[in-house]
Amino acid sequence: MENLELIIDALPYLLEGTLVTIQLTFWSLLIGIVVGLPIAFAQVYGNKVMQGIVAVYERLARSIPLLVMLLLINYGLPRLGLRIPIFRAAVIGIGLRSAAYQSQIYRGAIQSVGGSQMKAARSLGMGKLKAFFYIIAPQAIRIAIPPVANESAIVLKDTSLAFTIGVVELLRQGEYFIATSNQPMVIYLTIAAIYFILTTIVNGGLSLFEKKYQIPGIGIEGGHSDAY
Amino acid sequence: MPTKHLLKIEDLHHSFGEEEVLKGISFSLDKGETKVIVGPSGTGKSTILNNIIRLVPPKKGKIYLEDIEITSAKKINEIRQQIGFVFQDFGLFNHLTAKGNIMIGLTKVKKMNKKEAEELAMLELDRVGLKEYANSYPSQLSGGQKQRVGIARALAMQPKLILFDEPTSSLDPELTGEVLKVMRNLAEEGMTMLVVTHEMGFARSVADELIFMEAGNIVEQGNPEKLFTDPDHQRTREFLFQLTDLYGAGEN
Numbered sequence: 387m388e389n390l391e392l393i394i395d396a397l398p399y400l401l402e403g404t405l406v407t408i409q410l411t412f413w414s415l416l417i418g419i420v421v422g423l424p425i426a427f428a429q430v431y432g433n434k435v436m437q438g439i440v441a442v443y444e445r446l447a448r449s450i451p452l453l454v455m456l457l458l459i460n461y462g463l464p465r466l467g468l469r470i471p472i473f474r475a476a477v478i479g480i481g482l483r484s485a486a487y488q489s490q491i492y493r494g495a496i497q498s499v500g501g502s503q504m505k506a507a508r509s510l511g512m513g514k515l516k517a518f519f520y521i522i523a524p525q526a527i528r529i530a531i532p533p534v535a536n537e538s539a540i541v542l543k544d545t546s547l548a549f550t551i552g553v554v555e556l557l558r559q560g561e562y563f564i565a566t567s568n569q570p571m572v573i574y575l576t577i578a579a580i581y582f583i584l585t586t587i588v589n590g591g592l593s594l595f596e597k598k599y600q601i602p603g604i605g606i607e608g609g610h611s612d613a614y
Numbered sequence: 615m616p617t618k619h620l621l622k623i624e625d626l627h628h629s630f631g632e633e634e635v636l637k638g639i640s641f642s643l644d645k646g647e648t649k650v651i652v653g654p655s656g657t658g659k660s661t662i663l664n665n666i667i668r669l670v671p672p673k674k675g676k677i678y679l680e681d682i683e684i685t686s687a688k689k690i691n692e693i694r695q696q697i698g699f700v701f702q703d704f705g706l707f708n709h710l711t712a713k714g715n716i717m718i719g720l721t722k723v724k725k726m727n728k729k730e731a732e733e734l735a736m737l738e739l740d741r742v743g744l745k746e747y748a749n750s751y752p753s754q755l756s757g758g759q760k761q762r763v764g765i766a767r768a769l770a771m772q773p774k775l776i777l778f779d780e781p782t783s784s785l786d787p788e789l790t791g792e793v794l795k796v797m798r799n800l801a802e803e804g805m806t807m808l809v810v811t812h813e814m815g816f817a818r819s820v821a822d823e824l825i826f827m828e829a830g831n832i833v834e835q836g837n838p839e840k841l842f843t844d845p846d847h848q849r850t851r852e853f854l855f856q857l858t859d860l861y862g863a864g865e866n
Binding site for chain 1: 667669691692693694695698699701703704705706707708709718719722723751752753754767771
């Protein structure tokens, strides 16, 4: 009973933090798409120089722990004279790392459609761009949905690292409440439950989308995105 | 130089890196003719077809479609619309139904309206015997059915000629017959066709002319009956004998 009261008292604060967590996730994923897609295009259709540049970026982004990257951005950028709010610093760090992973997803999806369909489209007299939009993209998007759902859940959970540079998201709101109530377990469990509900919604939503646009023979059949 | 032939190839050369795969190929194709190119693997047969529609741009030589030189023509997409291509691996668009595969070229390239395109698609599907499969996706079709959709797709564009690049090579033996039958009908209806194949029965009974190629050169070309029974070159005899032995001489 006491615990329930505690949760009810904590909930407004936690939901306030949840809202920040959702915003962090949204902007980070958006950066991931906006940066990740051109990287994928550069890898598939670009020349050797472009491929080399994005390969280095990808290597770096995938090799440095997110926590270290956030600390570098938060303490490093001001030294270069760039003062940015911590929320933006977090979004840049999480987003740029996600871009590296998302680019892999998009590249794989584009390549898995295969060159023979591109050839066939060109043989009908379609230009490269037309062939990409009408033939490659509709299939690549379907193939990319399950791994994108997975990546979205990862980004959502990793926004909790923004806590370390001072962003008042879900976890830090919890910390504030623990400091006054001294009941860490109840609060942490509540936070865990909120993350669980959020990831379930993200995966469920994309899974519905996947099922709605399912075409026999494209993508991995059998609800791959249900697993996370 | 303009030409009266539908398709004319002059001194076509191609190489992949250091390796010269075509060493000066010349032949022509008239309206309504079916020519079959045979020869050992890796002799550049498919490269010729890919050179013609510039999926692989030729290194040297000239190709004419009627009186237009297409080797360096700028409007390659317009030229490709006039030349059908049937792929060894079908090249079907997996996110579209059989009907959709045929319609997309009509609506997006030829700018035909949807209703007209659909009617034409159904007509062509009927022509290859797949009307009932109009709404099936490629993954739901057998290899032979996929290739027939591939042929219907090429036909619907109403090309001046169709290039067939080993259309039955990735099919199980029991499925080649249905594809060859469709091709045989097309030849009889007067479609102009250039076919690369190992199907000797088809080559012998359908081709107006047989072209035997080896190591990037045309060894011999002429009436298929003559090449099969009384070739000028020993190498032609050896090759055709060997393949006939392997695949049978009879009708497919």
